[in-house]
Every structure is written in structure tokens, then in C-alpha cells.
Amino acid sequence: MKITGYRTLSTFHQWNRSIGDANGRIPQAVTEVPIVILETDEGLEGVGIGSHCDIARLFPAIEGEDPRAVSSLFDRMLAQVFKSGHGGATYGGIATLDSAIWDLKAKAAGQPLWRLLGGRDRFVPGYASGLDIALSDEELAAFYQGYADRGFVSAKLKGGLDLDADLRRLGIISEVLGARSNNPGLMFDSNESWNLKQAVRYVGALEAHFDLLWVEEPLRRWDAVGHKRLSTAIRAAVATGENLTGIDQFRPFFDLGAMDIVQAGAIWGVTHLHRLALAAAAHDLPVSPVGYNANPAVAAVMTAVPNHLTTEVQDVRFADGLDVDQEIQDGGIVLGDRPGNGIAVDEALIAAALGGDGWANPAGPHMRPARAGLRVLLDGVER
Template identity: 65%
Template sequence: MKITGYRVVRTFLDWERPVGDANGFVASGVTDVAIVVLETDAGVEGLGMGSDHDLARLFPALDGQDPRAVTSLYDAMLATVFKSGHGGATFGGIGAFDTALWDLKAKLAGEPLWRLLGARDRYVPGYASGLDIALDDASLRAFYDRMAERGFTSGKLKGGRSLSADLRRLEIITDALRVNTDCPAVMLDANESWNLKQAVRYVSAIEDRMDLTWIEEPLRRWDADGHRRLSHHVRAAVATGENLTGLEQFRPLLDAGAVDVAQTGAVWGITHFMRVAMAAHSRDVPISPVGLTSNHAVAAAATAVPNHLIAEVQHVGSPFGVTLDQEFQDGGIVLGDEPGAGIVLDEDAITHERSSATWLIPEGPHVRPTRAGLRMITEPGPD
């Protein structure tokens, strides 16, 4: 069996709410989704969700190869771009191809991916995450009420711009989830918007009022010493790692004891998640994947590692023309039995749909404010 080609199917996801974080938001709540389809001479195709960046530059590492050699092909893709580097969006392209390879391997084995990877339980514990920086209080409550109806007991707020607002909104989330537990777990994600002392003051002020399970991405992603010092000064766990592209980028933070919860971006793929999980496990650090909406297949990998803590659930729907073999219940994800990663495309429907969207708009959510980390007060102000 040989890989013969690939194609990209572009569709969209309607979140049914504005989505974003401290760096900006998409007011329409409609974002683009790329599905990478890997083709073989046997007619079996593998599907990967995520990024379609740099696929043409990466594909020579896969062309003509047996797709079942997944981890070797992953390393071959890294080697193909080693001179210019695999960081950023290029790593997303590697992740999409990697997911498609795992999907192919599981289909050829006639097993769901979670079983192929060695799991015995299809259930993935999850927490609710609204990407909710732009939601008003009523909409925030409505989102977490809906997630509470599905059994969720943990939730994460996007914040970091206003202490008073974050305290009020964390209480809203706590109250909504209290229907399922007397002590909901709540987290705050600042998306790298602080410096160290800002983070210490901000988190300490929250902890004077309530328990915070973790503080996520409080500092710049590479600041190992800052994350270590912050972890020593607050009760909350420090969670970070979703924007690190490559196992080698985790080494300084893990070696410094700077990460209490290691996170990986789901868009970076399955092999990356598995390798980071093992590196973290060797240091008794739990792992948590973020953004499963961007690549639901990583949930299958989460079932197969010994240190998976909890996974981010941002949305319970699926992109237009895409069927995902999973259900959301009992506060988590229940994976199905279909062979492969459980991604099915209706390409005809997608081709005839004229709607379009993009994450890459001037107002965010991936545009870092010019004064991030340089504000004297925590209330919102001009950038």
C-alpha cells in the first residue's frame, strides 16, 4: 500500500456564539475548518482535521510511502522542514497529516482509533470551555447551563483583562455547574496576557475569594522560570503548553518544574500529544489537550495515556458536512465504534454550501495586543 496524494476540503463551523479570548474574538462565531484527505492506491482514505498550512512542502515525506508507518512518517515530516523549522502553522500541517495517517491505520486495522492506540475505555473526562470573552453575563450563564445539562462539573473562563469581571463571571460558572456537584472545578485562561508580577497579584486576588483549579497560559509560552516562580506563589496549578510546537519546546519547562498541568493543542496532532504525554508522565505531570473542536481525534489518544487529566470541550456540534463519531454526556466525550478516527465527510454538501469564514481577521482572536503584559491596572483599557 502506498500514499498517492492528498486533497483539502474546506468547510466551516458555526459556534452559535462569539468566540475568542483576551487577544480578540470572532463576533460572527463562524470559523473555517480544513479537512485534509490523504489518498492511497488501495482506495482507502485518511482524514485529518486542523491546518492545511505547508502541506505541499511536507507531502514529499509521505509520497509513495506505506501509511501504516505513522510515527516514522511523522519524523520524516519534521526532517523535511528541519532547516526552516517546524514551528507555528507548519506544525499544524504536520498535525493534520499525522491525524490522517492514524485514521488510515485504524481503518486498515478495522478498529476505532481509541482501541488501536491501546485504550480499554472509550470515555474521555472533559471540562466545559466557552471561549467566552465576548459573551455577556446572561449568555455566559446560558452556555454553562447547557453544558451542565450534559453532566459537566468543571468549566474554564477566558479572562485576564478585568479582575472584578473575572471574579463575577467565575461565580456565574460555579453556580451553573453546582447542579452536578457541590464543588465545581473552575479555571481561568489569560492567554499569555500578563507578566509575572501581574499574574501573582491577579491570581492571589482571585484566591482570596474562591478556589481556582488552574491558571492557564498566564505568561509567555517560553518563560520556564516565570512559570516555575508563579507556581510557587499561588495555590492554583499552572497549566501551559498548547502553543508549543514540538516535544523539544516542552523540555525547558518540564525540567524546570514549571508546569503543573501540561497542555497540548489538539491541532498539533496525535503523535505530538502521545510524545508530550509520555514526557510529562516521566515527571508525574498530568496532561490535558485543548481545542478538541479543531481535531476531535486527539480525544482517542487521550484515552490511551496513563496521565490524561481532562480534555477541553468547547462545542458539542460539528463542522458543516462533517459527522463525528462521538457523544457528549456524563461530563465528557464518549467515543464511538466506527473504524478510524470517526470523521465522515459529505463532500457534495460542502461543495454546494457557499458560506465561508476565517479565524484570521484583524480583530482576533490570535492577534496579541500591543500592551499585553504592560498594563498598570487590570481593568480594560486601550491597547
Template identity: 60%
Template sequence: MKITGYRTIHTHRDWGRPVGDVNGFIASGITDVAIVILETDAGVEGIGMGSDHAVELLFPALEGRDPRAVTSLYDAMLSHAFKAGHGGTTFGGIAILDAALWDLKAKLAGEPLWRLLGADDRFVPGYASGLDIALTDDELVSFYTTMAERGYTAGKLKGGRDVNADLRRLLLIADTLSVNTDRPALMLDANESWNLKQGVRYVSEIEEHLDLTWIEEPLRRWDASGHHRLSQQVRAGVATGENLTGLELYRPLFDHGSVDIVQTGAVWGVTNFLRLAVAAHSRDLPISPVGLTSNPAVAHAAAAVPNHLTAEVQDLHAPFAVTIDQTYSDGGIVLGDTPGGGITVDEDLIALTSAQGDWRQSAGPHVRPKRAGLSMTPAGGPGDELQGITYTAVDE
């Protein structure tokens, strides 16, 4: 069996709400979704979702090869990008092809990917995450009410600009999720918007009022020393790593004892998740994938590793014209029995729509604002490009 070609498809996700973080948000709630389909001479195809950046440059590493040799092909793609480097968005191209390869391998075995990878349980524990920086308090409560109805007991708030607003909104999340537990787990995601002392002051003030399970991406992703010092000064766990790519970028965090919850962006793929899980497990650290809406195959990998803690669940729906064999209940993800990663795509239906969106628009969260991390006050000041997000409180 040989890999003979591929095709790339772009559909969209309608979140039904503005989505973003402290760096910006997508007001329309419409974002692009890339899909790559690997073709073989046996007629079996593998489907991957994520980022299709540099796929055309990476495909020669796969062409004519047996798709069942997934881990060897993953390393071949890393080698193929040797001089240019496999970091950044190129890593997304490697990951989407990797996801398609794993889908192919599981289909050929006639098994769902979670079973092929060695899991004995199809359930993946998760937490609710609204990407909710632009939601009013009423909208925030509505989102977490929906998630509470699916059994979720943990929620993550996008914040880091206004400690009073974040406290109020974290308590709203706690109150909403309390229908399932008297001690909801609460997380705050600052998306790299602080320096060290800002982070210490901010988290310490929140911890005077509530128990914070973790603080996510408080500092720049590479600041191993700063994350270590912050972890020593607050009770909350420090969670970071979603924007790191290859394993080599995690070494400083591990060496400095800088991370309490090891995160990886699901968009970086199945093989990367499996290898990072082993690296974290060797240090007795839990792992938590971020953004499973971007690459649902990683949920299958999460089911198969011994140190998976919880997975970020941002949306209960699939992208347009995409069906994913999984359901959301009991506070997690229940994976299905469809062979492969459980993804099917209606290419004809996608061809009929013109809807599209872009995560990288200047107002969105993927573009770091000019004055990020340089405000004297949490809410910013004149000329601060992070200004403009307001909240409407409930019951006030």
C-alpha cells in the same frame, strides 16, 4: 499499499456565539475548518482535521510510502522540514497529515482509533470551555447550563482583564455547574496577557474568594522561569503549553518545574500528543489537550494514555457537512465504534456553501494586540487595543 495523493477541503464551524479570549474575538462565530484527505492505491482514505499550512511542502515525505508506518512517517515529515524548521504553523501541517495517517491505520485494522491505540475505555473526561470573553453574563450562564445538562462539573473562563468581572463570572459558572457537584472545578485562562507580578497579584486576589483549580497561560509561553515563580506563589496549578509545538520546546518548562498541568493544542496532532504524554508521565505530570474541536482524533489518543487529566470541550456540534462518531455526556466525550477516527465528510455538500470565516482576522484571538501585557491597570486605559469588551451581569 502506498500513499498516492491528497486533497484539501475547507468547511466552516458555526459556533452560534462570539468566540475568543482576552486578545480578541470572532464576533460572527463563524470560523474556517481545514480537512485533508490522504489517498491510497488501495482506495482507502484517511481524514485529518486541523491546520493545512505547508501540506503541499510536506506531502513529498509521504508520497509512495506505506501509510501504516505512522510514527516513521511522522519523523520523516519532521526531517523534511529540517532547514525551514517544523515549528509554528508548519507543525499544524505535519499534525493534520499525522491525524489522517492514524485514521487510515485504524480503518485498515477495522477498529476505532481509541482501541487501536490501546485504550480499554471509550470515555474521555472533559471540562466545559465557552471561549466566552465576549459573552454577556446571561449568555455565559446559558452556555454553561447547556454543558451542565451534559454532566460537566468543571468550567474554564476566558478572562484576565478585570478581576471583579472574572470573580463574578467564575461564581456564575460555579453556580451553574453546581447541579452536578457541590465543588465545581474552576479554571481561568489569561492567554499570555500578564507579566509575572501582574499574574501573582491577579491570581492571589481571586484566591481570596474562591478555589481556582488552575490558571492557564498566565505568562508568555516560553517564560519557564516566570511560570515556575508564579507556581510557587499561588495555590492554583499552572497550566501551559498549548501554543508550544515540538517536544524540544517543553524542555525548559520541565527542567525549571514550571508547569503543573501539561497542555498541548489538539491541532498539533496525535503522535505529538502521545509523545508529550510520555514525557509528562515520566515527570509525574498530568496532560490535558486543548481545543478538541480542531482535531477530534486527539480525543482517541487521550483515552489511551495513563496520565490524561481532562480535555477541553468547546462545542457540542461538528463543522458543517462533517459527522464525528462521538457524543457528549457524563461530563466528557464518549467515543464511537466507527473504524478510524470516526470522521466522515460530505464533500458535495461542502461544495454548495460559501460560508467561511477566519481565526486570524485582526479582531480575533490569534492576533496579539499591540499593548498586551503592558497595561498599568487590569482593565487597560486610553489607546489600549484590548478595550471594548463589556459584560452585562445577571441579577443586578
């Protein structure tokens, strides 16, 4: 079997709520979900979700190759762009092709990806994540009640700009999840919006009232020294890594002991996550994937590594035209038996789907505010 071509398309996820974080928000969000479909000479097709970036430049590295050599093909793609570097968005293109290749390999074997990777149990423990900074208190309670009804006992709040509001909202989540557990798990994500001393003071104030499992992306993604200093100053674990593109970028964090929980973005694909999980295991660290949940390839990896902690679940629905063989229930993700990564694409339905500006919205969370990390007071008001 040989890879012969590819095609790209985009669908849209209808969130049916506003989403955002400390960097911005998208009212009643509809966001783009890029898809890559790899074609083969045997008619088998592989599906990858994530990014279209640099696909044309990367494809020659895998064209004409047998997709069953997936790990070697990942390295060929890295080598294809070594002069300009694989960091940033280019890594998203590599990862999306990588996910599609893994889909082909599992389909050729007639196995679900989680089984092919060596998983024993199809259940992947998870936590609820509302991308919820734009929700009212009433909407926040209703959102997490829906997850409590599905068996979830842990959740992650977006915040970092207004201490009083965050204390109130953590209390709401704790009360909702407390119906299912006497000690619900609470995480807090500030999305790189603080400097070091802001993080120490803010987290200390939160910890005076709540026992946080972790604080996520408290500082800039590359600040290994700062993360190490923060970890020694607070009780909560420090979780970061979702925006590091390549195992090499984790090296200073491992060397310094600057991460307590190793995170990987779902958009960075199967091989990245698998290699990162094993690297983290060598340092006795747990791993936790972050990102869009209609990507069962990422959950499949977690069934087959020794140090999975929990996986982020952002929604129970999937984007238009995607039929995903998984269920969100019992406090996690239950993977199905469909061969491959479990994603079936209805291209006709996608062509007729409603679009939106989504992540391109300049007020949204993918645009860093000019004053991030430079506010004198963190009370929700810029001065």
C-alpha cells in the same frame, strides 16, 4: 498499501455565539476548519483536521509510503523541514498529515483509533470551555447550563483584563455548575496577556474568592522561568503548552519544573500528543488537550495514556459536512466504534456551506494586541 496523493478542503464551524479571549473577539463567529484527505492505491482515504500549512512541502516525505508506519512517517516529515525548522504553523501541517495517516492505519486494521492505540474505555473525561469573554452574563449562564445538563461539573473562563468582571463571571459559572457538584471545578485562562507580577497579583485576587484548579497560559508561551516563579507564588496549578510546537520545546519546562499541567493543542495531532503524554508521565505530570473538539483523534490518544486529566470541550456541534462518531455527554466525550478516527466528510455539503472570515478577523483572538502585558491597571479599560 501506499500513500498516493492528497486533497485539501475547508469547512466552517457555525459557533452560534460570539467567541474570543483577552486578545480579541469574533462576534457571531463562523470559523474555518481546514481538512486534509490522504489517498492510497487501495482506495482507502484518511482524514486529518487542523492546518494546510506547508502540506505540499511535507507530502514528498510520505508519498509512496505505507501509512501503517505512522510513527516513522512523522519523523520523516520532521526531517523534511529540519533546516527551516518545524516550529509554528509548519508543525500544524505535519500534525494534520499525521492525523490522516493514523486514520488510515486504524481503518486498515478495521478498528476505531482509540482501540488501536490501546484504549480500554471509550469515555474521555472533559470540561466545558465557552471561549466566552464576549458573552454577556446571561449568555454565559445559559451556555454553561447547557453543559451542566450534559453532566459537566468543571469549566474554564476566559479573562484577564477586568478583575471585577472576572470575579462576577466566575461566580456565575460556579453557581450554575454547583447544581451538579458541591465543589465545581473552575479554571481560568488569560491567553498570555499578563506579565509575571500582573499574574501573581491578579491570580491572588481571584484566589481570595475561588479555589481555582488551574491558571492557563498566564505568561508568554516560552517563559519557562516565569512559569516556575508563578507556580511557587499561587495555589492554583499552572497549565501551559498548547502553543508549543514539538516535544523539544517542552524540555526547559520539564527541566525547571515549570509546568503543573502539561497541555497540548488538538491541532498538533496524534503522534505529538502521544509522545508528549508519555514524556509528561515520566515527570509525574498530568496531560490535558486543548482545542477544537471535532477532533476525536485527540480524544482517542487520551484513552491510551496513563496520565490524562481532562479534555477541553468547546462545542457540542460540529462543522458543516463533518459527521463525527462521538457524543458529548456524561461530563465528557464518548467515542464510537467507527473504524479510524471517527470523522466522515461530506464534500458536497461542505462545498455548499456558508463561509466567514473567522480567525482572519483582525479583531479576533488570534491577533495579539500591541499593549498586551503592558497595561498599568487591569480594570477593563485601556489607558
